[in-house]
Amino acid sequence: MKLITLLKDISYDLIMGQPNQEVDSIIYDSRIKTTNGLFIAIKGFSTDGHKYIDAAIENGAKTIVVEDEVEIKKEGITVIKVDNTRTVMARLAVNFYDNPSKKLSLVGVTGTNGKTSITFLLGQLLEAYNKKIGIIGTIENRIGSTILKSQHTTPESADLQKLLATMVDEEVSHCLMEVSSHALALHRVDECAFKVGMFTNLTQDHLDFHKTMDEYAKAKALLFNRCEVGILNEDSEYVQVMKENATCKVITYGIDHPADYRASDIHITAQGVTYTLTTDEGTFKVEIPIPGKFTVYNTLAVICAARQLGLSMDFIVEHLKGVKGVPGRVQSFTSPKGYSVLVDYAHTPDGLENVLETIKQFAKGRIITVFGCGGDRDNTKRPLMGEVAAKYSDEVIITSDNPRSEDPFAILDQVEVGVKRHQVDYIKMEDRKEAIYHALNRAGKDDVVLIAGKGHENYQILKERIIHFDDSEIVRAFIQGEE
Numbered sequence: 001m002k003l004i005t006l007l008k009d010i011s012y013d014l015i016m017g018q019p020n021q022e023v024d025s026i027i028y029d030s031r032i033k034t035t036n037g038l039f040i041a042i043k044g045f046s047t048d049g050h051k052y053i054d055a056a057i058e059n060g061a062k063t064i065v066v067e068d069e070v071e072i073k074k075e076g077i078t079v080i081k082v083d084n085t086r087t088v089m090a091r092l093a094v095n096f097y098d099n100p101s102k103k104l105s106l107v108g109v110t111g112t113n114g115k116t117s118i119t120f121l122l123g124q125l126l127e128a129y130n131k132k133i134g135i136i137g138t139i140e141n142r143i144g145s146t147i148l149k150s151q152h153t154t155p156e157s158a159d160l161q162k163l164l165a166t167m168v169d170e171e172v173s174h175c176l177m178e179v180s181s182h183a184l185a186l187h188r189v190d191e192c193a194f195k196v197g198m199f200t201n202l203t204q205d206h207l208d209f210h211k212t213m214d215e216y217a218k219a220k221a222l223l224f225n226r227c228e229v230g231i232l233n234e235d236s237e238y239v240q241v242m243k244e245n246a247t248c249k250v251i252t253y254g255i256d257h258p259a260d261y262r263a264s265d266i267h268i269t270a271q272g273v274t275y276t277l278t279t280d281e282g283t284f285k286v287e288i289p290i291p292g293k294f295t296v297y298n299t300l301a302v303i304c305a306a307r308q309l310g311l312s313m314d315f316i317v318e319h320l321k322g323v324k325g326v327p328g329r330v331q332s333f334t335s336p337k338g339y340s341v342l343v344d345y346a347h348t349p350d351g352l353e354n355v356l357e358t359i360k361q362f363a364k365g366r367i368i369t370v371f372g373c374g375g376d377r378d379n380t381k382r383p384l385m386g387e388v389a390a391k392y393s394d395e396v397i398i399t400s401d402n403p404r405s406e407d408p409f410a411i412l413d414q415v416e417v418g419v420k421r422h423q424v425d426y427i428k429m430e431d432r433k434e435a436i437y438h439a440l441n442r443a444g445k446d447d448v449v450l451i452a453g454k455g456h457e458n459y460q461i462l463k464e465r466i467i468h469f470d471d472s473e474i475v476r477a478f479i480q481g482e483e
C-alpha cells in the first residue's frame, strides 16, 4: 500500500522522503524484520522508540513516523512527523487493514473483574446460535476453533487491527474483546467501532498506572464514546462516571438498584446460581451451573448483550443452563479425602472477597486460602488482599504469584501486613508448589482450599525467567496420589 493512502485523515509533516513510498507492514518494535516496513517511534514507560530508529532501518523499515526531530543518515528513508505517535498508530493500522471492526459485530467488555468470564460465556451462547466467533483477551485470542497466544489482555492497536482483519478474512461474525483500562488510556482501541460496550465493575487495581480511582474510572468510560450501545452495571458505585461520559444508548443491569435487567430471588449453591430475571419483556427463571454472586452479575450482562445481538430470550435462558465454566475461574476439584479445592483467578481485593464470600456460603468445614500478589503491579492492593483473605479464612498461606522484577519475599511481607489485621493462623511460604502442598496436606473432610491469583496461567514469571507452573495441574496430581 502507498504511504499517502495510509495517511488518510491524519495530520502530519513530511520531513524527508516521498509520500508514494510502498509500505508492507506497520511495526512499533525495531526488532521485527520487514522489507518495506513503517516503524512508529513510541515514547514508552521504560524506553523511547525514537532510540531504535537506526535499528528499525537496519531491519528493513523504509518509513519512520516520529514525534521528535530526528537525524537520519541513511538515504531513501521517508520520515513523517506527527503530534502523537500512539494515536496515529491506531489510525494508520485502521487504514492499512481497511477498518475491520466495521465488518463484524465487535463487543468490548471493560471493568476490573469479569471481562474474561463474560467474553467466554457470551461466546458459548453465540456459538450455540451457530455464529463463528473471535475472542481477544487474557487467556487467549481465538478465531473460531483456532487458538492464538495472547501477550496482553488487549493488544497494541497495530496488532489488534491485524487480528481483527484476520477474523474478517476467516468470516468471523462476532468478536468479543476484553478492553483493559491500559488499552483505553494508551489508545490501543482508538478507531474501533464497537457495536456493544459493557461495564462490569470498578474496584481497586492498577493504581500504579492510573494513580487514582477517578482516573481509572475515566479511562474505562472512554469505551462508551466508541460504542452504539453501552451495557452498564447499575450497582457499581462508578456507574455515574460511565453514564456521564457515554455518548451511546445505555441499558442497565443490577441486583440492588432498579435496572432494565434486574435479578431477584437469587439462590447460590456450590453447584451454581438461580435467579428470577425481570425485564420489560417479562419475567424469566435463570439457571447457571457456575457458583458465585458474580455469576449473577456476569450473566445479567451477557443476557443484555445477547439480546442486543438478536438472540431470543428463550434461546438465551435455555442455553445458559448448560454453559461450561471458564478455565481457572472457580474451577473445582474434589479429593477422595472429602475436601474440595477451588482454583481461581481472583487477583484484586474485590475479586478475592467475592470468591471467599461464595465459599463461605457453602463450606461445611474450614477455609484454607493460598495466594500471593504479582510483582510490578499496584502494590497498595497487597495488604488489602491480605486483610480480605484473613477475614474469611481459617488458615492463610501467603505465597508468590508472579514476582516479576521484584523481591518475592518483600511482596509476601506486604501481604502479611494486611493478614495480621485479623486473628488467623497464617504462614509465609515463598515456593508456590510447596505452599499448595502444605495446604492440601492440612485439608480434612469438608474443608475448602482456595488457590487464588493465577487461575488459568500455566507459567510463573520470575526475575530472570519464566517457568512452567500450573495450579490446577499440581492439584490434580496431588489428588490422584491420594486415590
Ligand SMILES: CC(=O)N[C@H]1[C@@H](OP(=O)(O)OP(=O)(O)OC[C@H]2O[C@@H](n3ccc(=O)[nH]c3=O)[C@H](O)[C@@H]2O)O[C@H](CO)[C@@H](O)[C@@H]1O[C@H](C)C(=O)N[C@@H](C)C(=O)N[C@H](CCC(=O)O)C(=O)O
Pocket: 028, 029, 030, 031, 041, 042, 043, 044, 045, 046, 047, 048, 049, 050, 052, 138, 151, 152, 153, 154, 155, 156, 180, 181, 182, 183, 209
Ligand atoms: C504500561 C504498559 O502497558 N506498557 C506496555 C507498553 O510499553 P511502553 O509503551 O511503555 O513501551 P516501552 O517498553 O517503554 O518501549 C517504547 C517503545 O520502544 C520500542 N522498542 C523497545 C526496545 C527495542 O529494542 N526496540 C523498540 O522498538 C517498544 O516496542 C515500544 O514501542 O507497550 C509495550 C509493547 O506493547 C508493552 O510490552 C508494555 O506492557 C507492559 C510490559 C505491561 O506489563 N503491561 C500491562 C500492565 C498491561 O498492559 N496490562 C493490561 C491490563 C491487564 C488487565 O487488568 O487485564 C493489558 O491489556 O494486558
Ligand SMILES: Nc1ncnc2c1ncn2[C@@H]1O[C@H](COP(=O)(O)OP(=O)(O)OP(=O)(O)O)[C@@H](O)[C@H]1O
Pocket: 111, 112, 113, 114, 115, 116, 117, 118, 138, 153, 178, 200, 201, 294, 295, 297, 298, 328, 329, 330, 344, 345, 346, 347, 350, 351, 352, 354, 355, 455
Ligand atoms: N463480576 C465480577 N465481580 C467481581 N469479581 C468477579 C466477577 N467476575 C469474576 N470475578 C472474580 O475475579 C476473577 C477474575 O475474573 P475474570 O478473569 O473474568 O476478570 P477479568 O476482568 O478478565 O480480569 P483481568 O483484568 O485479569 O483480565 C475471577 O476468578 C473471580 O474470582
Ligand SMILES: N[C@H](CCC[C@H](N)C(=O)O)C(=O)O
Pocket: 138, 153, 347, 373, 374, 375, 377, 401, 402, 453, 454, 457
Ligand atoms: N491482568 C492482570 C492479571 C494479574 C494476574 C496475577 N497473576 C499477576 O500476575 O499479578 C494484570 O496484569 O495485572
Ligand SMILES: [Mg+2]
Pocket: 115, 116, 117, 137, 138, 139, 153, 178
Ligand atoms: Mg481478563
